Structures are given as structure tokens and as C-alpha cells.
Amino acid sequence: MMENILLEKTDDTPKVVLDYDKGVIEFEGECYPENTYEFFEPIIKWIEEYFQTSGDKETTVNYKLTYFNSSTAQAIFDIFDIFDEHNHPNLHINWYITKGDRNAIKDFEEFKEEFEDLDIQLVEI
Amino acid sequence: MKEDSKEVELSVSVDEYVIATIKKITQESIIATAKNIKKTLLEHNIENEKVLSVYEATIEILQNILKYAYGRKIDENKTREADGEFSLTYNRMKNEITLSATNLITTSQQKLIEQRINEIKDLNEKELRKYIREKLRSRRHIHADGSGFGFATIIAKAKNTPDITFEPLFGNVVKYSLKLVI
Numbered sequence: 001m002m003e004n005i006l007l008e009k010t011d012d013t014p015k016v017v018l019d020y021d022k023g024v025i026e027f028e029g030e031c032y033p034e035n036t037y038e039f040f041e042p043i044i045k046w047i048e049e050y051f052q053t054s055g056d057k058e059t060t061v062n063y064k065l066t067y068f069n070s071s072t073a074q075a076i077f078d079i080f081d082i083f084d085e086h087n088h089p090n091l092h093i094n095w096y097i098t099k100g101d102r103n104a105i106k107d108f109e110e111f112k113e114e115f116e117d118l119d120i121q122l123v124e125i
Numbered sequence: 126m127k128e129d130s131k132e133v134e135l136s137v138s139v140d141e142y143v144i145a146t147i148k149k150i151t152q153e154s155i156i157a158t159a160k161n162i163k164k165t166l167l168e169h170n171i172e173n174e175k176v177l178s179v180y181e182a183t184i185e186i187l188q189n190i191l192k193y194a195y196g197r198k199i200d201e202n203k204t205r206e207a208d209g210e211f212s213l214t215y216n217r218m219k220n221e222i223t224l225s226a227t228n229l230i231t232t233s234q235q236k237l238i239e240q241r242i243n244e245i246k247d248l249n250e251k252e253l254r255k256y257i258r259e260k261l262r263s264r265r266h267i268h269a270d271g272s273g274f275g276f277a278t279i280i281a282k283a284k285n286t287p288d289i290t291f292e293p294l295f296g297n298v299v300k301y302s303l304k305l306v307i
Contacts, residue, residue, distance in 0.1 A: 101174075
């Protein structure tokens with residue numbers, strides 16, 4: 001059984017929930033760390049291992065990033081690549097944005113288009 | 126700027142009024158500066174979308190200086206400190222915010238920046254987004270810091286093509302200046 005990971009939000013990194021038991025993967029807040037790869041390395045490793053061991057387990061991804069820098073965009077893209085490689089009918093992604101945020105909608109539309117097989121739902125709050 | 130200069134001046138002004146100044150570019154000072162800029166611009170009733178663009182461009186520009194400036198320092202914890210200048214001014218009449226940044230780079234970095242400028246200078250917003258997406262695809266699983274398209278994300282927020290100049294200083298060191306209007 002994998003260990004769950006909870007990272008609390010900081011000024012430049014988001015809250016991260018990686019909960020194997022509940023099948024929840026969540027990112028919330030802003031993300032522009034000084035060393036992006038070092039921040040995401042264990043997260044990407046956990047997600048890869050999760051999909052290798054969880055089969056078709058009901059899994060919910062809550063994407064609630066309000067800002068990310070260009071280095072983080074690459075890490076997020078790689079994480080969505082993992083979702084895409086291991087996609088199954090019980091994987092659901094909720095992409096949260098602030099209502100009316102046009103740039104956030106464009107980001108969502110681009111990821112939706114890039115990863116067209118994934119179930120990505122826009123949630124405006 | 127002298128080769129051995131360690132002075133860094135970051136200032137934010139609204140109608141010439143300086144409201145924030147810090148002396149060193151570090152991740153800590155970037156966070157403080159960006160948050161201060163955001164708060165101040167919102168207090169001046171500038172529209173949220175423009176404030177966010179300025180906030181994001183500020184972080185991207187300052188992190189670029191932090192990561193790539195000539196002579197930057199990096200300690201055993203990979204914490205960096207760099208020299209550079211950054212200023213932000215707001216023109217109330219035109220409702221324009223100008224971001225100006227200067228730092229030292231090497232001639233090979235100059236070539237890279239010039240190459241990227243040529244790749245993106247004639248692209249509209251939609252084409253810039255497509256360019257960024259192609260960069261993301263091409264760098265899949267490289268697992269390293271730096272995205273290769275930070276410059277494009279800065280340009281995408283500008284009203285028009287930014288002013289960029291390179292001034293040779295000594296050896297392979299060049300003074301790089303960027304000015305963009307949002």
C-alpha cells in the first residue's frame with residue numbers, strides 16, 4: 001500500500017493531496033517554486049506508482065491551480081501525460097477556475113484539446 | 126553596471142511614486158515584490174485581468190534573471206541570488222503598465238534570446254499559445270528545471286512587441302534590457 005502525501009500550501013507552492021485510499025489527487029494554489037523539478041519529482045513519482053498499482057480504481061483529480069510559471073506548466077503537462085497513459089473510465093479530472101477568468105479558460109481548453117481522451121470537466125467557482 | 130556590482134534595485138512606481146524597493150533578487154524577494162505589485166495595482170482599481178498579467182510577467186521576468194543572469198550565486202541548497210534591475214511604472218492616462226528589466230548575460234545566451242525572438246516576434250496570441258504547446262510536447266519527460274518558453278509566456282502578455290537591447294560590456298558579457306507594456 002502506498003503512503004498518502006499531503007503538502008501544505010506555501011507562498012510559491014500549492015497544497016498537494018495525494019491520497020491513495022480515497023483515490024484523490026489534488027493541487028490547490030499558486031505554483032512558481034525556485035526549483036520546479038525538485039518540487040515535482042516526488043509528486044510525479046507517486047502518481048506514476050499510483051497508476052501502476054491502482055488498476056481501474058475510482059480516481060478524482062482536482063486541479064485548482066490559480067497561477068503557475070512556465071517551468072511548472074511543463075511539470076503539469078507531464079502529469080497529464082501520465083493520466084493519459086493510464087486513462088480508464090473511472091478517472092475523472094475537475095479543472096477549477098475563477099468564474100470569468102479568460103486566461104484560465106484558455107488554459108483549460110488547450111489541455112482538453114491536447115488530452116482529448118481524458119474526462120476533464122470545467123468547474124467555475 | 127560593473128562586473129563586480131552586487132547592487133540590485135527593484136522599484137515599483139505608480140505615477141512616478143516609488144512604492145516598493147528591494148535590493149537583491151532572490152526567490153524570497155520575488156514573492157514579496159510580486160505580491161506587493163498585485164496588491165498595489167488592485168488598490169489603484171486597475172482591472173483584475175491586467176493586474177494578473179503584470180503579476181505573472183513580473184514573476185517570470187524575475188525568475189529568469191534569478192536563473193540565468195551572469196554572475197548569479199547559488200548555494201548548496203540550490204538557493205540563488207542574482208544581480209539585476211527591475212522597475213514597474215503605471216501610466217494612468219494610457220492605462221498602461223511598463224515593466225523594465227536589465228541584467229547581465231553571456232553572448233551565447235544573447236544568441237538564444239535572439240533566436241527565440243525571431244521564432245515568436247510575428248506571432249499573434251493564438252499562435253504564441255500554439256508555440257508554447259509545441260514546446261511543451263517537445264520537452265516531454267525531460268525532467269529538468271527551465272521550460273524553454275518562459276520568454277514566450279512573457280511576450281504573450283505584452284500589448285505589442287517588447288523593446289529588447291543587447292549592449293556588449295566586456296569579454297563575452299552583455300547587458301540585456303527588456304521593456305514591455307501591458
